[in-house]
Amino acid sequence: MAELKITDVAKTYGGTVNVLNNINLDIKTGELIVFVGPSGCGKSTLLRMIAGLEKITGGTLEIDGEVVNDVPPAQRGIAMVFQSYALYPHMTVRDNMSFALKLAKKSKAEIDEAVGKAARILQLGEYLDRLPKALSGGQRQRVAIGRSIVRDPKVYLFDEPLSNLDAALRVATRIEIAQLKESMPESTMIYVTHDQVEAMTLATRIVVLANKGIAQVGTPLELYERPENEFVAQFIGSPAMNLLAGEIVETGIQTKVKLGGGGIVSSAVPTQAADKGLKVNVGIRPEDMIETEGEDYAFEGKVNITEALGEVTLLYFDKVGDNDAVIGKLPGIHADLRGKSVRMAAAPEKVQIFHNGQSLYYR
Numbered sequence: 110m111a112e113l114k115i116t117d118v119a120k121t122y123g124g125t126v127n128v129l130n131n132i133n134l135d136i137k138t139g140e141l142i143v144f145v146g147p148s149g150c151g152k153s154t155l156l157r158m159i160a161g162l163e164k165i166t167g168g169t170l171e172i173d174g175e176v177v178n179d180v181p182p183a184q185r186g187i188a189m190v191f192q193s194y195a196l197y198p199h200m201t202v203r204d205n206m207s208f209a210l211k212l213a214k215k216s217k218a219e220i221d222e223a224v225g226k227a228a229r230i231l232q233l234g235e236y237l238d239r240l241p242k243a244l245s246g247g248q249r250q251r252v253a254i255g256r257s258i259v260r261d262p263k264v265y266l267f268d269e270p271l272s273n274l275d276a277a278l279r280v281a282t283r284i285e286i287a288q289l290k291e292s293m294p295e296s297t298m299i300y301v302t303h304d305q306v307e308a309m310t311l312a313t314r315i316v317v318l319a320n321k322g323i324a325q326v327g328t329p330l331e332l333y334e335r336p337e338n339e340f341v342a343q344f345i346g347s348p349a350m351n352l353l354a355g356e357i358v359e360t361g362i363q364t365k366v367k368l369g370g371g372g373i374v375s376s377a378v379p380t381q382a383a384d385k386g387l388k389v390n391v392g393i394r395p396e397d398m399i400e401t402e403g404e405d406y407a408f409e410g411k412v413n414i415t416e417a418l419g420e421v422t423l424l425y426f427d428k429v430g431d432n433d434a435v436i437g438k439l440p441g442i443h444a445d446l447r448g449k450s451v452r453m454a455a456a457p458e459k460v461q462i463f464h465n466g467q468s469l470y471y472r
């Protein structure tokens with residue numbers, strides 16, 4: 110079992126610099142939780158408080174029902190993997206992986222078994238007698254993870270473990286981490302990353318941190334399909350979700366919004382009669398836009414620039430209402446749309462509505 114309960118946790122550095130407030134989060138055994146958020150939002154701080162490397166200045170952290178605020182890092186049953194690997198350069202892979210167990214005075218048989226098992230899981234068997242300098246970046250990161258596995262921790266913490274690897278190795282190591290998780294269903298993992306693809310593919314749930322707190326917690330698809338607020342809507346997904354100002358003109362099981370770009374868009378988000386006339390922002394992801402020639406469209410805009418990426422083309426619109434940063438993403442090559450005025454529509458279930466920054470879907 111490895112459950113974490115974070116209740117009203119806050120962090121103030123040096124008594125004055127407040128960086129996190131009101132953090133509440135329940136993490137169940139076997140979850141892989143990913144922390145994302147803009148630079149400086151406190152992802153590493155929260156991870157380091159869980160590890161015990163940073164003092165918790167408000168609230169409580171429980172692991173398996175025990176408050177551990179004042180329990181030293183080594184006794185929390187937690188292992189942390191850093192982006193810098195932190196391997197001992199003069200020790201072989203085997204000695205690097207054995208080190209913590211030797212310190213803990215484990216028998217040679219126990220150490221051999223634990224190292225052997227970790228080496229099998231991570232496919233490091235043939236490298237056990239090498240020094241770190243004779244390994245690739247990806248292999249070094251595997252040794253760093255191996256050093257955690259041998260201690261059989263309840264909780265694994267990863268602080269941007271792949272950020273020092275090149276693109277191809279990142280993908281390979283990301284898949285290895287996914288497989289590692291599958292092979293250890295009883296362990297709980299918390300993972301900090303800047304990489305959206307890592308967050309979307311690895312997480313059982315993503316925690317988006319912003320403005321000193323949690324902006325939303327949910328499965329990757331919940332965040333993508335039903336963001337609670339404009340911040341999450343624009344933080345998850347690339348290019349970011351378009352926000353278009355408009356006014357609700359029809360309410361009910363579906364909602365119709367008249368947009369600044371001239372058209373009317375239907376959303377599957379229901380509204381009440383009282384909402385008629387409400388000024389809102391409509392959210393449409395670039396990839397959910399459909400080109401249309403019909404009368405039923407969200408907006409008509411001139412395509413300023415096209416970027417053909419191979420499998421998709423990005424369309425940068427000149428101006429839509431007051432918004433000059435609207436982007437569309439169409440499958441295939443559409444360089445011919447440059448300079449043309451096109452009508453764009455979107456399916457109602459793909460259209461979000463926000464009022465004062467909050468999604469009307471959740472109220």
Ligand SMILES: Nc1ncnc2c1ncn2[C@@H]1O[C@H](COP(=O)(O)OP(=O)(O)OP(=O)(O)O)[C@@H](O)[C@H]1O
Pocket residue numbers: 122123126128146147148149150151152153154155
């Ligand atoms: N020792 C410290 N003293 C004072 N402020 C600190 C200290 N460590 C971090 N901070 C501040 O706390 C905030 C959160 O930092 P943290 O490293 O947790 O952010 P992050 O989300 O991990 O950022 P990044 O994505 O850039 O790594 C930042 O504004 C940072 O300047």
